[in-house]
Amino acid sequence: MPINKAILAAFKAASRIKPDIRKSYEAQRVAEEVSARLMIPDPRCRIDEAKATMPDGFELPLRVFTPLDIDFSLASGLKVTEDSRGTILFFHGGGWVNGSVDFYTDACTTMAIKLERRVVSVDYRRAPEHRFPQAPEDCYEVARQLHAGTLLSDVDTGNIVLFGDSAGGNLAAVVSLMARDRGEFLPRTQMLLYPATYNDHNPTTSLFDSVRENGEDYLLTARDIMGYMELYASSSEDLHKPYFAPLIAPSLAEQPRTLVITAEYCPLRDEGEVFAQRLADDGGCVACYRVLDAVHGYLLYPSVFNIVKDTYRIIKHFLDGDELEQGDEPAWLGLLGTD
Template sequence: MPLNKAVLAAFKAATRLRPDIKDFYEAQRFAEDIMARMAIPNPRCRIDEAHAVMPDGYEVPLRVFTPLDFDFSLANGLKVCEDSRGTVLFFHGGGWVNGNVDFYLDACTTMAIKLERRVVSVDYRRAPEHRFPQAPEDCYETARQLFAGNLLPDVDPHNIVLFGDSAGGNLATVVSLMARDRGTFSPRTQMLLYPVTYNDHAFTTSWFDSVRDNGEDYLLSWRDIEGYMDLYQASPADRSNPYFAPLLAPDLSGMPRTLMLTAEYCPLRDEGEVFAQRLADDGNDVACYRILDAVHGYLLYPPVFSIVRDTYRIMKHFLDDEELKQEGEPAWLGLLGTD
């Protein structure tokens, strides 16, 4: 499905004018902080602050988004109550370097309302100040405490969903791997949106055609991904670690029920779909969809965009274990035998 020519031209110009991410990430953080201040609170969602204490004493900030239901009657007036069917533990994207809970405030608010679930957003420590494996260890320990009932008093561990986009999708499935390997808790469900799963995104050496097809003109370039990985790794040897690149894990059995969502014009598209197939081949319950006419990072778009609406529709059907049917013009491709 071709993108609008004017939009594509804008994407190409923005991608090719962007400086090296290793020189630019601090300026990008500054811009993201300014954009985050423009977020307008939504009365349908309550936002609270919390934290998780790490083994080294550091307090990882958390932001908790609780969807609200409003009921008005002449007899009883306005009644506000929580409208949550579970908890989503969310790990934000940004190449392990950019992004934070402030920048994702609108996205997490929309997520809580659309999915009818409380969202706990994790402000894990970022590279290059804190390189691998700090981010996955922060996320793992936060998840461990949430599953143990030590963070929020009313969380049902059976209804906790791990979710992340981009580098956050990497962290979500790495937390699942860590939990399986360490035997500490058992996530039942994970959702991965255009995740990073492999360790090589160079134009000439990558295994994946989407790196070459989509790695130059669609906002996130292959150079960006390689730059982020250079900032994230503590040493080149880290790239061979499955907790860095989960597609390298020799065994993916015993993983949670998984929803994989990729974007048609994303350089990470193919590795996400191959990872989904690996999960399925190793005996896991997997659904995989490719969102058509979408580029990397679209979760941050306003919910009026059809690709955002379709994504939340797919997620909600997956979480509610309901049949999903295509309506009107194709908006997504179902893979791994899904409709």
């Protein structure tokens, strides 16, 4: 599906004037902080602050988004009750370097309301100040405490979903691998949105065509990904560790029921889809969809955009069994384990 020519021209122009992320990540953080301050609260969602104590004593910030059912009548007045069908543990994107719970507040609010689930967003420690494996260790510990019932007193530990986009999708997949290997808990469900799963994004050496096809003109570039990974890794040896790049894990058996969603014009598209196939080959229950006419990072778009609406339709189908029908013009491709 061809992307609109005017939009494509804007993407190309923006992509080609971007500075090297290794030198500009601090400026991007400032821009994200300014953007986050402009977000308007939604009365249909209550936002609370929380913390989780890490093994080293650090108090890791969390933000909890609880969907609300607001009912008003002349007889009883305004009645507000929690309207949650489970808990989503969310790991934000941003290349392990950028992104924050503040920057993702609007997306998490939309997520809580549309999916009717409480969302716990994790402000894991970011690189380069805290390099690999700090981020996955932070995320693992929050997931462990949540599944143990010690983080939130009223959580249904059997109804927890791990969810992440981009680098956050990488972290969700890694947490599931760590949980299998360590044996302390095992998530039942995970959702990975255009996840980073591999370790080579050099267009001349990468295994994946999407790095070459989509690595220059669609906002997230191959150079960006390589720069983020350079900032994230503690050493070059880290690139060859499964908790850094889960696609290289020798086995992907004993993993949660998984939804993978990729974007047509994303350089990470192919590695996400191959990761889904490997999960299935190793005995997992997996569904994989490619959202057409979409670029990397679209979860942060306003919820009125069709690609965002379509993504939530796919997620609700995966989580709740809602009916999923395409219109006359396809909006996604069902690639694996789909109806």
